[in-house]
Every structure is written in structure tokens, then in C-alpha cells.
Amino acid sequence: MASSACxxxxxxxxxxxxVAIRIARACRxxxxxxxxxxxxxxxxxxxxxxxxxxxxxxPASARESxxxxxxxxxxxxxxxxxxxxxGYGFLAENAxxxxxxxxAGLVWIGPPAxxxxxxxxxxxxxxxARAAGVPLLPGTAVAEDDPDEAHRQAxxxxxxxxxxxxxxxxxxxxxxxxSESDLAGALAAAAREASxxxxxxxxxxxxxxxxxxxxxxxxxxxxHGTVLHLGERECSIQRRHQKIVEETPCTAVxxxxxxxxxxxxxxxxxxxxxxxxxxxxxxxxxxGHFYFLEMNTRLQVEHPVTELVTGLDLVVAQLDVARGLPxxxxxxxxxxxxxxxxxxxxAEDPGRGFLPSAGPILALRExxxxxxxxxxxxxxxxxxxxxxDPMLSKISAWGPARADAVDRLREALAETVLLGPSTNVxxxxxxxxxxxxxxxxxxxxxxxxxLPHWAPEGPEPALALAAAALARxxxxxxxxxxxxxxxxxxxxxERLGAWRLGG
Amino acid sequence: MSGxxxxxxxxxxxxxxxxxxxxxxxxxxxxxxxHLAAEPLGAPRRVAGATVHEMLVTAGGRAYxxxxxxxxxxxxxALGGHTYVFELADERTGGGGTAGTGRVVAPMPxxxxxxxxxxxxxxxxxxxxxxxxxxxxxxTLVAEVSGEVAAVHVDVGATVDGDALLxxxxxxxxxxx
Numbered sequence: 001m002a003s004s005a006c007x008x009x010x011x012x013x014x015x016x017x018x019v020a021i022r023i024a025r026a027c028r029x030x031x032x033x034x035x036x037x038x039x040x041x042x043x044x045x046x047x048x049x050x051x052x053x054x055x056x057x058x059p060a061s062a063r064e065s066x067x068x069x070x071x072x073x074x075x076x077x078x079x080x081x082x083x084x085x086x087g088y089g090f091l092a093e094n095a096x097x098x099x100x101x102x103x104a105g106l107v108w109i110g111p112p113a114x115x116x117x118x119x120x121x122x123x124x125x126x127x128x129a130r131a132a133g134v135p136l137l138p139g140t141a142v143a144e145d146d147p148d149e150a151h152r153q154a155x156x157x158x159x160x161x162x163x164x165x166x167x168x169x170x171x172x173x174x175x176x177x178x179s180e181s182d183l184a185g186a187l188a189a190a191a192r193e194a195s196x197x198x199x200x201x202x203x204x205x206x207x208x209x210x211x212x213x214x215x216x217x218x219x220x221x222x223x224h225g226t227v228l229h230l231g232e233r234e235c236s237i238q239r240r241h242q243k244i245v246e247e248t249p250c251t252a253v254x255x256x257x258x259x260x261x262x263x264x265x266x267x268x269x270x271x272x273x274x275x276x277x278x279x280x281x282x283x284x285x286x287x288g289h290f291y292f293l294e295m296n297t298r299l300q301v302e303h304p305v306t307e308l309v310t311g312l313d314l315v316v317a318q319l320d321v322a323r324g325l326p327x328x329x330x331x332x333x334x335x336x337x338x339x340x341x342x343x344x345x346x347a348e349d350p351g352r353g354f355l356p357s358a359g360p361i362l363a364l365r366e367x368x369x370x371x372x373x374x375x376x377x378x379x380x381x382x383x384x385x386x387x388x389d390p391m392l393s394k395i396s397a398w399g400p401a402r403a404d405a406v407d408r409l410r411e412a413l414a415e416t417v418l419l420g421p422s423t424n425v426x427x428x429x430x431x432x433x434x435x436x437x438x439x440x441x442x443x444x445x446x447x448x449x450x451l452p453h454w455a456p457e458g459p460e461p462a463l464a465l466a467a468a469a470l471a472r473x474x475x476x477x478x479x480x481x482x483x484x485x486x487x488x489x490x491x492x493x494e495r496l497g498a499w500r501l502g503g
Numbered sequence: 504m505s506g507x508x509x510x511x512x513x514x515x516x517x518x519x520x521x522x523x524x525x526x527x528x529x530x531x532x533x534x535x536x537x538h539l540a541a542e543p544l545g546a547p548r549r550v551a552g553a554t555v556h557e558m559l560v561t562a563g564g565r566a567y568x569x570x571x572x573x574x575x576x577x578x579x580x581a582l583g584g585h586t587y588v589f590e591l592a593d594e595r596t597g598g599g600g601t602a603g604t605g606r607v608v609a610p611m612p613x614x615x616x617x618x619x620x621x622x623x624x625x626x627x628x629x630x631x632x633x634x635x636x637x638x639x640x641x642x643t644l645v646a647e648v649s650g651e652v653a654a655v656h657v658d659v660g661a662t663v664d665g666d667a668l669l670x671x672x673x674x675x676x677x678x679x680x
């Protein structure tokens with residue numbers, strides 16, 4: 001088990017983008033070497049240069065690179081890595097990978113493979129939670145080849161229902177069904193998406209809670225029997241069942257509710273012998289009742305907000321726990337302070353149904369300032385590939401009170417310059433500026449209720465048009481000028497000597 | 504005419520003229536004339552085939568740092584906390600101008616995971632015709648017009664470029680060929 005000596009000096013980071021960079025930083029802090037892996041699409045990605053070594057693992061297709069266990073293990077062996085950190089997404093919750101890493105004599109930086117397998121089967125996870133005395137939403141497995149039975153089951157739960165992938169996560173293979181006529185199509189689509197994403201097309205039905213909050217508890221456990229909670233996070237603002245705004249603490253969680261939710265989360269973690277970081281997700285309804293959703297057996301995308309209020313470094317803690325060290329912390333040592341909010345910057349077009357976007361980053365200026373944190377996986381000139389999730393970076397802000405954190409984060413987004421693919425930066429500003437968000441009135445239907453037909457509406461574009469017209473006529477690095485007039489007629493830019501000097 | 508720029512911003516066509524003023528530039532867009540000063544910040548640079556200029560624009564007593572990226576089809580401007588996308592009107596090729604036509608194009612590069620219609624099939628506007636997977640998400644492409652499917656240009660499993668023509672529909676109210 002994790003308490004036995006398992007020293008390692010070099011860590012293979014089986015992931016890409018901002019989380020790969022995040023893990024490389026933590027390794028450096030602990031004096032560990034790190035090995036980055038890149039697909040052909042990521043050869044020039046910032047994470048390639050973030051680690052001490054880099055190795056190519058295959059073609060752009062995730063299936064042949066970041067999802068390819070043999071390629072990753074081969075890279076770990078060839079590079080002499082003693083441990084593997086899976087990050088989040090890709091193979092992070094793949095028990096076969098965790099087992100293969102262990103069987104290869106390497107240390108898995110995460111919970112035991114058996115725990116991943118148990119909690120990764122969402123139906124088994126529900127039973128575990130039930131046995132631990134944690135409340136559940138009504139739900140049922142779907143008989144795969146019996147559509148009539150599925151219709152009876154959905155009717156018994158009562159519409160609306162949610163179709164979820166048994167092997168699911170990250171909103172993949174999830175569909176909301178409001179009426180019977182949509183059920184068959186939703187089941188097929190969810191099964192197809194789940195099969196593609198997880199190689200497991202089993203789905204189940206769950207009663208859809210109306211306007212709940214998504215609240216989750218961060219767990220941190222070592223191999224010596226210490227299981228701590230690091231408070232809760234609210235992640236209700238979602239599009240396509242994927243979180244885009246996350247914060248801690250949750251405005252709806254009172255001290256007594258926090259006690260109950262964190263005790264339930266620790267109960268689930270203890271019941272399965274949890275080790276490393278993990279997250280127990282709940283739905284919280286308007287009446288203050290909470291229901292177990294699932295447990296994520298990995299580092300969570302939104303872990304920075306917990307770090308900002310607790311002062312802990314969760315990835316460093318994962319490394320320590322994986323080396324068999326005790327956490328050296330008691331529950332009373334964890335004292336969250338202030339409020340932190342994170343937004344996920346995606347290459348997508350919120351004005352066109354959040355359609356993913358791709359292509360080169362032409363200009364990039366990331367925000368800075370007091371209590372602003374940027375976890376970024378991009379750089380100027382980097383070409384956002386079409387092959388992976390379009391998350392580009394995460395921007396977080398801390399404040400002594402929630403309003404301070406919101407204001408700081410809004411400013412940070414306004415400072416952000418990101419030209420190239422479409423992004424959700426202005427949409428995120430609209431969310432943070434919305435009166436209901438500022439009042440803390442958040443729930444999983446927030447975007448549909450409050451920003452259903454959002455379109456970017458900057459101020460009048462007069463100044464931007466002027467800047468465009470001026471740049472259009474300026475010399476280019478190659479000496480040309482797209483908008484140059486006839487030779488006898490000097491362009492206005494010739495009065496701006498510095499362009500000539502520079503160009 | 505040396506300083507005339509024609510761009511589309513959303514549905515609006517802008518014609519922008521630039522001329523030298525006493526203390527900077529006079530930029531005319533439609534009825535409004537803006538007096539402003541502009542200083543380049545560093546040399547322009549080439550990034551992934553685009554030209555990027557940075558400049559300090561001063562107008563009405565306030566200075567803005569503007570970043571302008573020019574590609575073949577578009578000019579992207581970051582200024583004052585907003586990003587503006589201007590499409591060059593003169594060089595528009597019709598890509599993106601498919602609204603209300605029978606041409607179903609891939610909105611971005613991706614993989615075709617389902618083709619839901621066959622040539623000769625009757626479709627109504629809003630009917631799903633194909634499913635594209637891009638960046639791990641499924642996007643259902645719908646017919647923008649009612650009519651008859653004239654041609655299907657892709658097979659399931661095909662990898663397509665952005666703007667690739669996938670399905671052609673002959674609108675039912677179109678005049679007979």
C-alpha cells in the first residue's frame with residue numbers, strides 16, 4: 001500500500017496543457033525530475049518545455065497518444081521514470097492504467113486502482129455512498145437491449161430525467177431528457193459518446209433535480225489513515241454539463257450544512273480506503289438537502305480555488321502521499337480564509353452554442369495583479385489543436401470576501417488579450433457581472449435562465465475600427481502593406497516613424 | 504482613398520477612412536469622425552501567418568493599448584477589455600455566408616460520426632443531417648432550409664476541414680433547375 005516505502009526521483013506526466021505544467025512545477029518544488037509527453041499535435045506546446053525531459057508518444061489522435069497505455073508506459077520505462085501522474089481527464093480515472101503502472105513497478109500518483117475502479121463505476125459508487133449513509137437521488141441502471149424497459153424506468157422516475165454514462169465524467173455521455181419522445185435518441189447518443197470517450201457504453205437514468213447547486217467536497221488522504229476535507233467548492237455554472245466557473249466557499253452552505261456534507265464526504269472516502277486527492281460531488285437543492293452524485297478519484301480541474309483559500313499545494317501533497325509520507329496535518333490545521341473563484345477559458349464561441357474553436361494564438365496577454373492566479377497551457381504562436389478538449393487556461397482570483405474576488409476576477413478577464421480562436425472570455429465577464437451571480441443565486445440552470453442568447457456586445461467599435469484601419473496601412477514585417485495607396489500618395493502611416501524603424 | 508477599409512462586424516458593414524489630422528489621425532466611420540493619436544508599440548511581428556501590430560491609441564483623454572492581428576480574411580482587435588472580430592468585406596469568399604442556403608458545411612475541422620440523410624431524402628429546416636465530432640464534443644448539424652437532399656459529400660468516419668461542404672439540399676421553394 002501507499003504507506004510502504006516507494007521512493008522515486010522522476011515523474012512521468014501522462015497529460016498535456018496547463019495541468020502538465022502545473023504538475024511539472026510541483027515536481028520541481030519537491031526536487032523531482034519530470035518527463036512531459038507530447039503527441040504530434042503538441043510538439044510545440046508549452047507543456048513540452050515545462051518539464052525536465054520531453055518524449056513523443058504518438059500521433060495527434062488521443063487514442064494513439066494520451067489515451068494509449070502502452071505508449072505512456074513505454075515512455076516511462078525509456079525515460080527511467082519511477083512514478084506516473086495522470087493529471088485529470090484522459091486516463092486519470094482509468095483503473096486499468098493505474099493497475100498497469102503498478103504492475104510495471106511504478107508508483108501511481110493517485111488513489112489505488114481498486115478505488116478508481118469502484119468509484120469509476122457510477123452505479124457501484126452509488127451503492128457505496130448508500131452503504132455509508134449518504135443520501136442519493138433516485139436512479140436506475142438501464143437495460144441495454146430493452147428500450148421498453150428504459151421507457152418504463154424513466155416514467156417511474158418521472159421526467160425530466162438525466163441519462164448518464166456509468167463510466168462517465170466531465171459531462172461526456174450525459175443527456176437531459178424532458179419528455180418520453182426524446183428518450184430513445186438521448187440513450188443512443190449518450191451510449192455512443194460514452195463508448196467513444198470511455199470505451200464503455202453503459203448508461204443509467206437519474207432523476208433530474210431542478211435548479212440544484214453543484215457542490216463538491218475536496219478530500220485529501222494519506223496512506224497512514226489520515227482523511228481530511230479541505231472544504232467545499234461550488235461549481236454550478238456549467239454549459240454542456242461542464243463547469244466553467246468554480247468558487248469556494250459556497251454561498252448556500254451554512255456551517256452546519258458544511259459539517260454534514262464534509263462528514264458524508266469523509267465517510268465515503270473512508271469506506272473505500274481513499275488515498276491522495278479526490279472529490280465527492282453532491283447536488284444541493286434549494287431546501288438545503290444534498291445528494292451524492294459521484295466521486296472523482298483524481299486531481300480536480302478546479303483545485304486552485306481550494307489552494308487559494310487553504311494555502312495548501314494539492315499537487316505537492318499528492319507527490320508526498322505517493323512517496324508514502326504522512327500528511328502531517330490535522331483537520332483543525334486546515335483553516336480556509338477568504339473567497340476564491342476560478343473561471344475556465346475555453347476556445348469556443350459562446351455566441352454560437354459554445355461551438356469549439358481552434359487555430360493559432362496570434363496574440364496573448366495573460367492577466368496579473370494581486371491575488372490573481374493564472375494556470376495556462378498556451379502561448380503566442382501555439383496552434384490550439386482540434387484533437388483535444390478546448391480548455392486553454394484557468395484564471396482565479398482571491399479576495400477577503402466574495403465580492404472582492406468577483407471584482408478582481410472580472411478585472412483580470414478584462415485585462416486578458418487572446419486573439420486567434422474564439423474564446424469565452426467576454427462571456428465569463430458577463431457571468432461574473434450578472435446581478436444574480438453577484439447575489440450568489442447560482443444553480444446548474446443559471447446560464448440557460450440568465451444568459452440564454454448571449455451575444456458579445458462591446459461598446460461601439462469605433463476605436464477598434466480605427467486601430468484596425470491604422471494597422472491595415474502600417475508596414476508589415478515583410479515590408480509590404482496591405483492597404484498602401486498609390487506610390488505618389490503617402491499613406492498616413494509614413495508619419496509614424498517608429499513603424500518604419502521597427503519594420 | 505488610400506485609407507479606406509471595408510469590414511463586417513457582425514451584420515454591420517463599416518467603411519472606415521483614415522486621414523492625417525493636425526495632431527494625429529482623423530478616422531471616419533459612417534457619420535462619426537474620431538480624432539485620435541496612435542503610436543506603435545514595438546515592431547510588428549508575424550505570428551502563425553498573421554501580422555500583429557500593437558499600438559497605443561489616445562482618444563478623448565484616455566489611452567488604450569490596442570493589439571491588432573490581421574489574417575487573410577479577418578482583422579482581430581483587442582482594445583479596452585473587448586475583442587472585436589472584423590471580417591474583411593472585399594475579400595469575403597462566401598465561407599460563413601451560408602445562412603439560409605442548402606449548403607451544410609462543417610463549422611470547424613472534425614470527424615463525421617453520423618450522416619443522417621441520404622440523397623433524395625426530404626428534410627425540414629432544423630432537421631439534423633449529420634453529426635460532427637470536434638474537440639471531443641458532438642455537434643449536430645441541421646438543415647437550414649427545407650427541401651430535398653441533393654448530395655451527400657462525406658462518409659461516416661471521414662475527417663473534414665472547417666468549411667468543408669458536407670451535404671447539399673435543394674430548397675423546396677427554389678425555382679426548378
